[in-house]
Amino acid sequence: MTSVDSGPVPFTVLVGNPRPRSRTRGVVLTAAELLRERLVEAGVELAAPTLVDLAELPAGLIVAEDRCAAVREAYAAVTGATLLLVASPTYKGSYTGLLKLFLDLLPRHGLAGTVAVPMMTAADRGHRHAVESYLRPLLVALGAAVPTAGLSVLESEFGAVERVLSTWSAGATPALGGLLDRRSRPLLSRA
Numbered sequence: 001m002t003s004v005d006s007g008p009v010p011f012t013v014l015v016g017n018p019r020p021r022s023r024t025r026g027v028v029l030t031a032a033e034l035l036r037e038r039l040v041e042a043g044v045e046l047a048a049p050t051l052v053d054l055a056e057l058p059a060g061l062i063v064a065e066d067r068c069a070a071v072r073e074a075y076a077a078v079t080g081a082t083l084l085l086v087a088s089p090t091y092k093g094s095y096t097g098l099l100k101l102f103l104d105l106l107p108r109h110g111l112a113g114t115v116a117v118p119m120m121t122a123a124d125r126g127h128r129h130a131v132e133s134y135l136r137p138l139l140v141a142l143g144a145a146v147p148t149a150g151l152s153v154l155e156s157e158f159g160a161v162e163r164v165l166s167t168w169s170a171g172a173t174p175a176l177g178g179l180l181d182r183r184s185r186p187l188l189s190r191a
Contacts, residue, residue: 008047009180011036012081016088016099020055024121027153028087031119031165035085035176038169042177049085050077054098079106083180084114086139090122094134103138112143115179117172118150128152147179148172 013032017024032049039046052074067075078084088095118135122128131150139146149172157164 008045009082010080011047011049011083012077012085013049013051014078014084014086014099014102015051015053015055016086016096016102017053018055018096018098020053022055022089023155023158024087024089025053025055027121027158027161028085028119030161031087031151031169032085034162034165035117035169035172038173039083039177039180042173044177044180046083046180050081052077054102074102075106079110079114081114083176084111084116084139084144085119086116086135087119087121088135090120090124090127090130093127094130095120095138100138103142106142109143111139114144115176116144116146117148117176118146119153120150121153121155123155125154128154145179147175 011032013028015022015025015028029049029051036046036049054074057071057074058068086099088099091097116139118131118139120127120131120135122130129152131152136146136150149168151165151168151172153161153164
């Protein structure tokens, strides 16, 4: 696959867990690497992922009018990504408030032109739906294209996470690769 746009596709991983060095972060970084490998094999020139871990940002400055450089860089990495992998633990049946706070401060169509992949970790099978019921609609409302099913990883699957991720990425790669290859078309314009 070749693209009209030159250079590697910007790839950002956004982790919405308020705990530093969380298990969600570990799982999403594994997912990002596997997804990157699969997309590169499919012919997509994908940049190494930029990590934005909200637990590492000064939370009070996320909403402050005079944001620090780290927060400005985090917003730039998220809005400048062509591929955005967004991860959150399931918290009280949905994604975390920290992730919602961060994303709420984006402009109305702040993710237009972005291909997003929603991902959530959960302790209970009953929470598997949260990725499709809550996180996907949030990303779509911000203008992102979400062409694949979201990824839900149970804590009981953490020991076999590569298998879970491999199965998911095998199905997701064709849709993501096709859309990323055509990222300069009107569907993904950053109007």
